[in-house]
Amino acid sequence: MYSILKATGSTEEEAAFVSESLIQANLYGVDSHGLANLKPYISAIESGKIKCGAQIKVLQESASTALIDGNWGFGQISCKKATEIAINKAEKNMVGVVGISHCNHIGRLGLYAEMIAKKDMIGLIYAASDPSVAPHGGMKPMFGTNPFSYGFPAGKEQPIIIDFATAAVAEGKIRAALAGGEKIPLGWIIDKNGNPTTNPADLYEPPLPPIQIKILGAQLPIGGYKGFGLAIAVDIIGGALTNTGCDGDVPEFANGTMVQALNIEAFCPLEEYRKRVDKLIRDVKSAPIAPGVKEIMLPGEPETRTREERLKSGIPVPEITWKATLDIAKKYGVDVEGILSK
């Protein structure tokens, strides 16, 4: 991946960090944000949507806030920079809130929340995205899946990484059901006429994925009006404040991104915080489980476990993704087979 990105004109930093971001997502089992993104990224480079080597500029700044211009470089690089600035401000001034204009797809949000948690701070990331979710009671997609992510450091336990879309489910799960010929539960999507449906195909305009991914029906927000409220919050904070757009104006591929780092010591000694969160984690893990449940998993725990497994067993890559990768490699004269055989 690194070699392909380099061959398409990416800088050293871009090729290294973007490929790390995609591989990390695959390791965590979030395959929708992994290698499957390489082809769309390369297409975006080719069409000029992603500008390799873009310079990031600080547009305005205060002791605890900043707005930076990603200049349509890789979203991962813009968001890494925003995260570093937020951490730096929170180290000096207890809180850092940094927005990004002209920001491409940042990938898995948990990556940045984790970066902040590793610095013993609380991270919060909002990312407004292009429309696929209908407002509660509506039938037209007007909001992105608008994910957000919290990162909470712990003491001896693993940090808690909360990372989810404000849609009932990620679009990738609907596509997976379609590919597997399965029905989906009511409440995930509506068809083009606004009716509830269990047929994943009803979300898309033919030709169906994987040929094209074009939304015809709409995804539904998680928990009705509650998820609708969250989608609006992400849309305004991530999209409106950063000049990215909101309410259906977010361009395909862009993320209206806001990153917040909060210094724990602004409120309580770090050691006390760590003890409390460790206790919370242990109490949850040892709590009585409901009938039919194997164990209680903390947010981020299934992903961490998948990572451990995949570090041993490898990352399963679907045929179609692998073929696309080889095609790009060939196009850019990268000897993937040669690299793999080493």
Place this chain on the structure above:
Amino acid sequence: MYSILKATGSTEEEAAFVSESLIQANLYGVDSHGLANLKPYISAIESGKIKCGAQIKVLQESASTALIDGNWGFGQISCKKATEIAINKAEKNMVGVVGISHCNHIGRLGLYAEMIAKKDMIGLIYAASDPSVAPHGGMKPMFGTNPFSYGFPAGKEQPIIIDFATAAVAEGKIRAALAGGEKIPLGWIIDKNGNPTTNPADLYEPPLPPIQIKILGAQLPIGGYKGFGLAIAVDIIGGALTNTGCDGDVPEFANGTMVQALNIEAFCPLEEYRKRVDKLIRDVKSAPIAPGVKEIMLPGEPETRTREERLKSGIPVPEITWKATLDIAKKYGVDVEGILSK
């Protein structure tokens, strides 16, 4: 209400603001946070849980953050103070994040989010509460309904006030179903054995409400692991950082509260922000509606509409609440009938 609170030893400010807070909640239709709270508040004053005239102290402070000690005064007064400090810091330093230790029940969160939105800033309130919600997959209540609230100012349109519990529904709705002899949908609660149930009585330990409100089963988080994640976020930010407690340690009646105000102009000109949010509101209101839906309501809109209706028609008060109010009035020698006849 004002007179009763005064008679129980509340200061002028306490009696005025707390009664305003309860009446506003009733006007907005959030009756669980209205007059129904007067009796528990008075009992808390009598038992020493709420200390009338408590002095609020700033425990630690930076340019953009503060931790204040509510000293177990009325939660409403503590949270009003925290909100004012957060607004003040955000005016000067673009962002203000203020936590409250020793904070009693703050009432309806939207009140404070609205205070911030009225100052043309974005408000965010977290309030950890005493346990009634099981972790996803668990069967023992370990988290509060842990509500949070966002306030977004608009331009010519009404501000967007998002205010909800991270439980599937507010506990008040389950109690209302019980009172009305109705079943509740699956997914709201589990019984004492961790099994899904549609019987609202299964949530409570007999004698059932309104005689006592003691949780025997558990409420469920909204949307499974997503709501569980939100409950944890509120627990740590609201509860752990403010020394209130988290993970089941939040005392009955207390709220682990964190208030954040974000200055819009740290990111974009206020006028542009206003135009975007007005457009979002109008687009949502005029969007095509799903079959069977009358209209799309923005978060906070049903409450605003109830307020308009109730300002004309009055607030319906259940017999039991009214009787409780009269009993307290009598106990403290307040001539409610006399006040009402004026």
